[in-house]
Amino acid sequence: MIDLYTAKTPNGRKISIMLEECGLPYRVNMVDIGRGEQFQPDFIRINPNAKIPAIVDHDSRGQPVPVFESGSILIYLAEKTGRFLPVSPIPRSACLSWLFWQVGNVGPMFGQANHFATVAGERLAYPTERFGAEAARLVRLMDQHLETSEFLAGDYSIADMASFPWLSVALSSICQARPQIAGEGHNVRRWLSDIASRPAVVRGMAVGRALEPAEARNTKLAPTMSDGAA
Ligand SMILES: N[C@@H](CCC(=O)N[C@@H](CS)C(=O)NCC(=O)O)C(=O)O
Incomplete structure (x- = not known):
């Protein structure tokens, strides 16, 4: 399971799109950046730069792996799954x-x-x-x-x-x-x-909000996705 720390912003949505594209199980933790939750000590331990997005990968061998900066997270997930980043x-x-x-x-x-x-x-x-x-x-x-x-x-x-x-x-x-x-x-x-038009993108963009009825007809939320506390 991967914990995703995110908000309804473009930087956050990059990562929910990638998680959906890869079909990785993840749990959504919404961080209310308007209320300063990104500065709380528990979150700073994950991202010392105090910004979303961040992830913690609990599926790696050994300790859980925290990753911050959206570009770094995308590369981490691409290398973990072998998808969406060429090797050569x-x-x-x-x-x-x-x-x-x-x-x-x-x-x-x-x-x-x-x-x-x-x-x-x-x-x-x-x-x-x-x-x-x-x-x-x-x-x-x-x-x-x-x-x-x-x-x-x-x-x-x-x-x-x-x-x-x-x-x-x-x-x-x-x-x-x-x-x-x-x-x-x-x-x-x-x-x-x-x-x-990609179903995974529709799902990734919808994280943090309910799907519109038309979106819900065309896609299916990952069964493991749920909201949690930041
Ligand atoms: N370079 C960072 C930028 C992250 C970023 O700017 N996140 C914003 C939301 S989109 C944030 O957390 N803002 C809260 C703040 O600046 O206090 C990345 O790509 O991950």
Whole structure:
């Protein structure tokens, strides 16, 4: 059994998607980051950086294994199962390049762009422009890449799982906010739609909320999944 520590955010959903894709038994522990549960000592012992997602793998030999940072967790689960991360060096490096592209660029830049556009109490022109422009540049780059590529790197992989939850929440608002990319993003939309139709993705995205009736008809929750305390 794997304990998943998560919240209803794109970073958290990367991991529930991967767990569902691999069919691994896991238990959901929702961490209320709005109320500061990520700073509680029990959670800091799992992730000293005090952020979701994190996992504890109780199925390894010896002591339970804590893993934090979404990219690191995706690689851990891929190596544990032998799935969604190629083994041979060239396709593996392509997959890892796009995975690190997401964790080093898309997550931080989309997060800051959203923060300064919608969360910050004050509208500050410089950071709004800086992070908004960078988010738009990343969308354009991804759209151009997906013009000739079905997925980010070869077959569907952990690189796609890392980017999917972020693009699914942010693509429309980034395109609307930046006139220079208005009308772009059709390759990203095709990619989003292909991935969104995967039953494991529907289940992974639903962690922490009840499935809509249409979703429930098309998918089946893993029998081992349950909510627990953080
Ligand atoms: N680089 C980290 C980012 C994780 C992260 O930013 N998590 C957010 C939620 S999406 C969080 O826990 N925020 C709480 C806080 O910053 O106090 C990863 O990829 O796992």
